[in-house]
Each structure stands twice: as structure tokens, then as C-alpha cells.
Amino acid sequence: MTQIDWIILIGTLLFIVSYGAYKTKGSKNVTDYIKGGSEAKWWTIGLSVMATQASAITFLSTPGQAFHSGMGFVQFYFGLPIAMVVICLVFIPIYHRLKVFTAYEYLESRFDLKTRSLAAILFLIQRGLAAGITIFAPAIILSAVLGWNLTMLNIIIGVLVIIYTVSGGTKAVSVTQKQQMAVIFGGMFVAFYLIVSYLPADISFSKALKIAGASGKMEVLDFSFNLDNRYTFWSGIIGGTFLALSYFGTDQSQVQRYLSGKSIKEMQLGLIFNGLLKVPMQFFILLVGVMVFVFYQFNASPLNFNPTATEIVKNSEYSKEYEVLENKHKDLEILKSEANLKYGNNLDDPILVKEIQHLNLLEKENRETAKELIKKADADAETNDKDYVFIHFILNNLPRGLIGLLLAVILSAAMSSTASELNALASTTAMDLYKRNVKVERTDAHYVSMSKWFTLAWGLIAILVACFANLFDNLIQLVNIIGSIFYGNVLGIFLLAFFIKYVKSNAVFIAALITQAIVILGWWQDWMPYLWLNLFGCAVVMFIAILIQGLTKNNNKLNS
CATH class of the missing domain: 1.20.1730.10 (Sodium/glucose cotransporter)
Incomplete structure (x- = not known):
């Protein structure tokens, strides 16, 4: 700066x-x-x-x-x-x-x-x-x-x-x-x-x-x-x-x-x-x-874009092993740069595509091994580096x-x-x-x-x-995960209010409390990708509210 x-x-x-x-x-x-x-x-x-x-x-x-x-x-x-x-x-x-x-x-x-x-x-x-x-x-x-x-x-x-x-x-x-x-x-x-x-x-x-x-x-x-x-x-x-x-x-x-x-x-x-x-x-x-x-196919990149994680492993007993991985990473970058330059001049060559994909796979495996070393050096270290890529370039x-x-x-x-x-x-x-x-x-x-x-x-x-x-898997996903846990339930309440006129307040209130507990459990147990929690929460609260309202109505008829 x-x-x-x-x-x-x-x-x-x-x-x-x-x-x-x-x-x-x-x-x-x-x-x-x-x-x-x-x-x-x-x-x-x-x-x-x-x-x-x-x-x-x-x-x-x-x-x-x-x-x-x-x-x-x-x-x-x-x-x-x-x-x-x-x-x-x-x-x-x-x-x-x-x-x-x-x-x-x-x-x-x-x-x-x-x-x-x-x-x-x-x-x-x-x-x-x-x-x-x-x-x-x-x-x-x-x-x-x-x-x-x-x-x-x-x-x-x-x-x-x-x-x-x-x-x-x-x-x-x-x-x-x-x-x-x-x-x-x-x-x-x-x-x-x-x-x-x-x-x-x-x-x-x-x-x-x-x-x-x-x-x-x-x-x-x-x-x-x-x-x-x-x-x-x-x-x-x-x-x-x-x-x-x-x-x-x-x-x-x-x-x-x-x-x-x-x-x-x-x-x-x-x-x-x-x-x-x-x-x-x-x-x-x-x-x-x-x-x-x-x-970064033509320019040097770090083995891990998170500088804090890199510093942790380099100051640990695993520094020599990490250095070996860094040298392998540099060798792979040279090979990738050569393959991509060749491909840039011959875009129809399927052999070069396979070579690039193979080199990418080797690089990915090398990066994953580096993450494992970082975790060995410090179990609490953040190995995910997606959020550091763009700021590193800048x-x-x-x-x-x-x-x-x-x-x-x-x-x-x-x-x-x-x-x-x-x-x-x-x-x-x-x-x-x-x-x-x-x-x-x-x-x-x-x-x-x-x-x-x-x-x-x-x-x-x-x-x-x-x-x-604490840093999560990926920050943009974290914000959307938090939203998905709650949004479907709230949306279902509004849709009931807009379109299902016979459903009353007590049924909706009880259904919303039950649904929120179910959605949190579903996220915790990883029942589905988080995006589907929005549809799931919305459908569950509407179903439970309609069910409770129907049971309430039937009970009232039986008691009358």
C-alpha cells in the first residue's frame, strides 16, 4: 500500500x-x-x-x-x-x-x-x-x-x-x-x-x-x-x-x-x-x-492463498514437507503454462485439453495435501482460501x-x-x-x-x-445458508396470509415454531443442499398450518 x-x-x-x-x-x-x-x-x-x-x-x-x-x-x-x-x-x-x-x-x-x-x-x-x-x-x-x-x-x-x-x-x-x-x-x-x-x-x-x-x-x-x-x-x-x-x-x-x-x-x-x-x-x-x-495459468500463484495459513505451516515442524509441495506446485505451474500456451495456439487439439485437465487434477491434489499439512500444524487454522484469491491478485x-x-x-x-x-x-x-x-x-x-x-x-x-x-467454508455461502435457514419459514407465513384465507393465526404461529425447529435440524443433519431449505421450509410451514387448521375445525365440529 x-x-x-x-x-x-x-x-x-x-x-x-x-x-x-x-x-x-x-x-x-x-x-x-x-x-x-x-x-x-x-x-x-x-x-x-x-x-x-x-x-x-x-x-x-x-x-x-x-x-x-x-x-x-x-x-x-x-x-x-x-x-x-x-x-x-x-x-x-x-x-x-x-x-x-x-x-x-x-x-x-x-x-x-x-x-x-x-x-x-x-x-x-x-x-x-x-x-x-x-x-x-x-x-x-x-x-x-x-x-x-x-x-x-x-x-x-x-x-x-x-x-x-x-x-x-x-x-x-x-x-x-x-x-x-x-x-x-x-x-x-x-x-x-x-x-x-x-x-x-x-x-x-x-x-x-x-x-x-x-x-x-x-x-x-x-x-x-x-x-x-x-x-x-x-x-x-x-x-x-x-x-x-x-x-x-x-x-x-x-x-x-x-x-x-x-x-x-x-x-x-x-x-x-x-x-x-x-x-x-x-x-x-x-x-x-x-x-x-x-x-494464474501463466503467472506464479501461492500454494495456498491465505497468508496466515501459509505462515503457520512454515513456522511448524512441517515446514520442510510444505516446501517440497511448494516446489512441486512451481513445477506444475510451468507445465500448465506451457500446455495452455500451446492450447491457445491450437484450440482444436483434444490431446492438449486432456493434458491440461490432468495437470489441473495434479495441482488440486497437491493443494489438498498442503491443506492437510496446514491442519496438522494447527487444527484451528483456516485452510480454505477461496476468499483470498481476488484480494491476493489485487x-x-x-x-x-x-x-x-x-x-x-x-x-x-x-x-x-x-x-x-x-x-x-x-x-x-x-x-x-x-x-x-x-x-x-x-x-x-x-x-x-x-x-x-x-x-x-x-x-x-x-x-x-x-x-x-469465524471464517466458514466460503463467506458468500455462509450468508446464504443463514438466510435459507429462516427465509422459507417466513415466506410460507406470508404466502398463507396472501392466499390461504381460511388459515387462522394460532395455526400459523404453532406451525412456524415447529417448522423452524425442523429446518434447523435438517440443516444440522445435512438433509439437502441449503438452497432447497427455502422451498422445504416454505412447504412445511404451509402444510402444518393447513393441517392444524383442519384438525381445529374438525374438533370444533365434534364439540358443537
Whole structure:
């Protein structure tokens, strides 16, 4: 990190924080603070919805996911456009007609207070955890790579977000997210251009795609029905649709983004804009990861991208064995580079494809052996290095100034998602729990003040979660796993409310409690890939609620 990198990084972050606080200071009523005055245009809604979902995890983990597993992860998002259409036609008109501040208000009008409170509490649990992870994700990776103090990074990111989110509420989140998305898109396009320009002179972009394809990185679609495959066309279309319906239709961090819209039309256009742009955006980010993979076919890469794990094993009794694996890795890289250069000049040679695939298999086995050594050196060491791939490329290959810009991209994404989450957590706590259970009538100014205090409190909780979190298999998967455990159940409650009118509150409440226990057990016992938990949870709560309601109705008939 040079002086110019520090100037760009700090300047970008301070501008976003100060601009957001300045532009939105002085919200005097609840409508202004929680719904942004209900005056947002469709493009603001669309960018805000996208920025809320596109956390730092997206820009750290997704390229690493593509580096290791290829483009198949994009199937995860195939259900999103379908969900956007359903939400525009069903959810938005109901929310707008009832003039709700949170999604869970509707559940009280349809069922009762306890059902509303349960749905709100389920949201607070999963989103509170997720808020901590969106802070923790960039912090742990930057601390490992740059040597910065992890706890201090967690606190800095959290405090920066708290400053403008407490100050301006929903409007501050929406205003700053436009700047953050500009930084994010600009940085990613620059990174992509540079990666392609760093390839050997006779390897064009089209040849790079062919080289990636030879290594199996361009296999976008998997139509198999194998449940062992986490990402398939069917899990994306079915499980992804239910996850997106739950997330965008019932998660207050997203609902609050479009409830700030000026009209139904602006809200709907904002979500359609997100639905049309989201899949291409994720495809592009994955493609960046694939191009990083191609780059490392012709340039040296570490045996393990996590520098902390490498340091652990090199300072242990297994250092000599690890050195042998590193030397083997270097030899394999030379052979791979030669084979890929030959293939780049003779793209129709199936023998070269087989050679490349064989060398990839040997490299993978060598990397797995290295991970086993790291675990022997320290059982608690994190051997998974997917989340470190892209940041390693940034720090070791980009020119001065652009390193600061890409770090600003990562931290901006962390701030945008965390701001939306804190804003939604505070709104739900204030409106669904505090206001609804306080018997004394209070002024608007009081609820604005309490919303700010709740924002501060959730910000501190998120920082604490970040400080005590541990790195999971892959951070982008961790966030989606947490969501999938809760989302299906909540979505089922809303679908019962919308479409199954004869089901009453007690049946839904009991079914939701039972379903949540079943889904947690199913995840713990690994019954199915996590994406299917969304459909499973939704189906189970609806089935149990309908069953309980039917039994209750029959009992009433027998007793009458």
C-alpha cells in the first residue's frame, strides 16, 4: 500500500460517510426516517436494492468461487427475475395499500400480534447475524493480507456505517448507496480490463475463455437432478426463486428499500431494474474470477492463498514437507503454462485439453495435501482460501492507486450492505416490537429518536458478532445458508396470509415454531443442499398450518 493508495481509500470512504450524513440530516418524522419521505425514484430503488445484496462478500468471495469452481454459481441467481415479477404483482400492491412501515405489519392485520412479532424476531435473529458477517468478511481478509488488526477493522467499518445510518436513516442509506455502487462498478470494470491486459500477448480474450473452458471453468448450466450438486439449473430456478421471494419480499432490509418509493410504479420499476441487471452483474463478477484463474495459468500463484495459513505451516515442524509441495506446485505451474500456451495456439487439439485437465487434477491434489499439512500444524487454522484469491491478485498485481480503489470497492460494499441491515433492524425493532407494545401514545420525534438508538444498538451488536465470528467454508455461502435457514419459514407465513384465507393465526404461529425447529435440524443433519431449505421450509410451514387448521375445525365440529 503506497501513499496514493491510502489517499484514495480514505478519501473515498470519508466522502461517502460525510456526504450521506450531510445530505440527510434532520429527519423529523418517522416517514422521513424509516421510509425516506416516500420520494425515491426507480433508479435509486434499483441501485439501493442491488447495493444491499452486493456486500463485500460478493466482491471477495464470488471471484474466488469462480477461480475454484467456475461459472456454475451464476445458476444460484436464476430464480431472482421470477421472484421480482411475483413481488411486483403481489407483495408491493398490498404493502402500498396498507401504508406499512415494515413487512411484518401486514401479518398483524391478517393474523395477530404474536404472529407479527414472531416473524419480526426471526428476521432480527438472522439479519443481526448477517450484519456481523458483512462487517467481518472484509475485515478478516484484509487483516490477514495486510496485517491490519482484525478487531480494529471490525470497529472502524461498523463505526463508519453507524455514523451516517443513525444520522439520516433510510434516506442516508439510499443516497450513499448510489455513490457506493458507482465506486464498485468502476473498480470492477478497471480490474477486469487490467486482468485481460496482463495475459500473454498472443492470448486474446476469446482465447482466454477457451483456456478457461478447457479447465472446466465455463460450464454455466447443470441440468442434473443430483442433490449432491449444490448449484444446478433446478436448484437456482426453484430454490433460488423461493430464496429471492423470501429475501426481497419479506426481509425488511430489502422491503425498506422499495417502500421508500414515490409510487407503486416507481417501486415496481426499481425491482424490475434489479431483476434485469442482477444476473448479468453476477455473471460479470464470476467472469472476473475466471479471468483471474486464466491469469494464474501463466503467472506464479501461492500454494495456498491465505497468508496466515501459509505462515503457520512454515513456522511448524512441517515446514520442510510444505516446501517440497511448494516446489512441486512451481513445477506444475510451468507445465500448465506451457500446455495452455500451446492450447491457445491450437484450440482444436483434444490431446492438449486432456493434458491440461490432468495437470489441473495434479495441482488440486497437491493443494489438498498442503491443506492437510496446514491442519496438522494447527487444527484451528483456516485452510480454505477461496476468499483470498481476488484480494491476493489485487495487492500483488494492480498498479499504485488502483489498489486503493479496489480496497475502497470492498469496504464500500461492506458499508452499503451493513447500513441497509442496521437500518432495517432498527426499523423492525422500533415499529414491530417497541411501538406496538408501548401502551402510552408517543410523538413522531420520540420514535425517530428511538429508531436512532436502536440503530446504534444493532450497530454495536453487529460489531460484537463480527469480533467473535469465524471464517466458514466460503463467506458468500455462509450468508446464504443463514438466510435459507429462516427465509422459507417466513415466506410460507406470508404466502398463507396472501392466499390461504381460511388459515387462522394460532395455526400459523404453532406451525412456524415447529417448522423452524425442523429446518434447523435438517440443516444440522445435512438433509439437502441449503438452497432447497427455502422451498422445504416454505412447504412445511404451509402444510402444518393447513393441517392444524383442519384438525381445529374438525374438533370444533365434534364439540358443537
